Amino acid sequence: MIRRALAALCFAAGLGWGLPAQAGWVGAWYMAPQAVPQAADAPPYLRAPWIDDATVREIVRPTIAGTALRLRISNRYGVEPLHLGAVTVGVARGIGAVVPGTLRRVTFGGRSTVVIPPGGAVVSDPVPAPVVARRALAVSLYVPGRVRPRTWHQIAGRVNFLSARGDHSRDASGAAFLHRNTHILWLDGVDVRARHGWAVVAIGDSITDGLRATLNAQQRWPDALSRRLRAAGIDTVAVLNAGISGNRLLHDSACYGQSLEARFARDALDRPGVRAVIVLIGINDINFADMPPRRGLDCDAPHARVSAADLIDGYRRLIAQAHARGVKIYAATLTPAALPATREAVRRQVNAWLRNSGAFDGVADFDAALRDPLRPARLRPQADSGDGIHPSDAGDRMLADAVPLAWFRSAAGR
Known part of the structure; x- marks a missing residue:
């Protein structure tokens, strides 16, 4: 009986069911x-x-x-x-x-x-x-x-x-x-056993997922951030990529997964050793209301119109979740996407709030890193992968360079 109970316990440990984290x-x-x-x-x-x-x-x-x-x-x-x-x-x-x-x-x-x-x-x-x-x-x-x-x-x-x-x-x-x-x-x-290690989770949409980054080359901005940290001697921080292409903050999709708000705990806060999260999300929420509906599988459904206030409320709920778990949460401003004027106005309202509200523990200004100085609603040419929305490999490196290294030094010393 004892042997059977021990075997059951070992099997449960392998499945990770109901046991404390090691x-x-x-x-x-x-x-x-x-x-x-x-x-x-x-x-x-x-x-x-x-x-x-x-x-x-x-x-x-x-x-x-x-x-x-x-x-x-x-x-x-x-x-x-x-x-x-x-x-x-x-x-x-x-x-x-x-x-x-x-x-x-x-x-x-x-x-x-x-x-x-x-x-x-x-x-x-x-x-x-x-x-x-x-x-x-x-x-x-x-x-x-x-x-x-x-x-x-x-x-x-x-x-x-x-x-x-x-x-x-x-x-x-x-x-x-x-x-x-x-x-x-x-x-x-x-997972790895690393005595002094900890993790930061980059969570977001296709820009984090690396939709147009060079295949097999590890050029997504979280990859570039990982290399930058190691070059700076910060070698105890894992950078986890929880991006999903097409993802939205507030709505699910048949193709692009649960909303980031719904998956935030599982994909970010539950990761072993997580101390910080960087959030880049919202451009698809702004865009998808105006995508043409499709018969059959409509990846962009629901075509819900979202205001800056709606997104800000969603960000506040993410912040509350993270802080309740003792995790730092940082935001990245929304990057240019050559949007029509009404949608561009929402993006700028959101970015102004991200920069000035003080609600997040810090902000990486991805918009400033990638925008064309002469046409600020558009990506600078060297940062554009060719579709006007997603960064090139060079653009991904610019995003990684816009993340303050002080975030990682302060979290390591907590």
Whole structure:
């Protein structure tokens, strides 16, 4: 009976159910989970690939070093149990390959297999392997049976891999990984054991998610911020990216996930070791009322008109959530998007409040960093990726440079 009870406790620990967080663990990499749209008329880029007795290999870059790691895997939007037949992690190399000798088996409550219930998530047992900041890891999930994922992060910012049939989780070679995609399936976090480490979460929409940043190049502004911190000798801070392209502060979307307000606790405040959050959100709230409605799957619905006062009320609710948890919350001003005059007026009202209200613990002036001095409603040419809305790689570096380093030094000393 005692042995059975201990086994049950170990399994619960692997699942992360109802147990206190272990000291010393810090989120080192994160991607906010989204629901895969289920509409029959969804375009191909909004459809997850079928997994048919195959292995998913996903490449992640922890942003802080540690002496051990653990994986977080989510079936949040699944309607059936997710069966994983094997999970491994190793140092990534080349195209879908792993550095020989670095592959480690990942267990859950001592077991190499795990079943994640619909709506559930698991945290693996600790993997005793050193983690080097920003060195890529390959996480392999063997999925027996035929499954179409319902939980993903649509835009991974890099190429990931799907194997031919079978369990290839222990393959150091990438030869079996014949198929490519640019999504993250099920994997939503890597934690490391870092005694003095802590995390800042960058949360927002496509500008944070890195929609038009160069693929495979880690050029999103949170990536650039992580590099800037390390260059400044601030190497105990992990930068977690919780951006979702198309996301809004106040309204959900069938394609772009729950509103930031609804997901704020899960995707920011619940991250292990979080001490600060940087929020960049609101431009889609301003824009989507004027997007043309579409038959069938309408990613921009609801087409709700939002005022500056509506957004400010939403920001205040985020601030209250963060401060109730003892977490610093910083804002970034909304960047230029070549908006028509009425929408541009809302953006400027919001930015004036962000700069002058003192409601947030600090403000990074992303608008000032990117706006064209001669046409302040537009991005400066070198910061424009080409669509007038999303920054180029150079623009992302400008955003990272606009974040005050004092925020990280003050939080480290608290």
